[in-house]
Amino acid sequence: MTRFPIFPLPGAILYPRLQLPLHIFEPRYRAMVGDSLVRDRRIGVIQPQRPQDGAPLYTIGCLGKIGDVEATEDGRYNIILDGEARFRVLRELEVTTPFRQVEAELLIDNESQALAPIERASFEREARRFADAQGYSVDWEQVSRLDDFSLINGVSQIAPFDIAAKQALLEANDISERCELLVQLMQFFGRRVDGDDDGVTLQ
Incomplete structure (x- = not known):
């Protein structure tokens, strides 16, 4: 303590x-x-x-x-x-x-934990789709060089989600769980943006 x-x-x-x-x-x-x-x-x-x-x-x-x-x-x-x-x-x-x-x-988080290759690929695919929909400019070559811990936590910290979603990401038990939740949130948020729904909230 x-x-x-x-x-x-x-x-x-x-x-x-x-x-x-x-x-x-x-x-x-x-x-x-x-x-x-x-x-x-x-x-x-x-x-x-x-x-x-x-x-x-x-x-x-x-x-x-x-x-x-x-x-x-x-x-x-x-x-x-x-x-x-x-x-x-x-x-x-x-x-x-x-x-x-x-x-x-x-x-104590396991900073050396790695995603399965399919998890990493799924995340990067959804992140590209989400970034394009939001109009973000991303250096994907630099992203590809990040380790899983830095990548997933970095995106979780800056993602434009509401308070409840950000807290859920922080509370995820490990990188794999946080990655899965992040993909779900990007898919959800992306669909709402595509639908031009004002006042998007993930609460």
């Missing part, structure tokens, strides 16, 4: 080995970053279940370590969080700090 401050941010997802740039301007989160910088530089990124202040948290988030940091003259921060490990919240702590803190267990 470990204890750390959390940044409950709707729509923000971080994965191990990936990065998340953040602009910190609220006083409570400026205090959180300042406190983290003099401790171990670690902050948990997790989604609240509702966008209201103090809302209950989802159970799974990702612990990040502050890498690059820029402090502005007016006390704000621009930081880059480097993803270290997913975590499961055990309990939220009663604290006197302006920012929330949790006690959590770290989840």
Whole structure:
């Protein structure tokens, strides 16, 4: 078990080995970053279940370590969080700090896990179809050189899905399960876009 401050941010997802740039301007989160910088530089990124202040948290988030940091003259921060490990919240702590803190267990993902060739091929085929439908420009040669862990987590982090879908991807037990869910979501979202259905949601 470990204890750390959390940044409950709707729509923000971080994965191990990936990065998340953040602009910190609220006083409570400026205090959180300042406190983290003099401790171990670690902050948990997790989604609240509702966008209201103090809302209950989802159970799974990702612990990040502050890498690059820029402090502005007016006390704000621009930081880059480097993803270290997913975590499961055990309990939220009663604290006197302006920012929330949790006690959590770290989840160790198998970063060397590989997809079956048919899984990788199916994913890349669906990703090309989805990117074309969305009008995205993708360097597919560079994509083909990514290992499975970086590829699936990277797409999961930036995919234009709603909060519930992003959380489901983060909670997937392994790369194979996350890949399968990602393909399903791209197919679903792609069909809705093809149908010109406004207000697409995956909730």
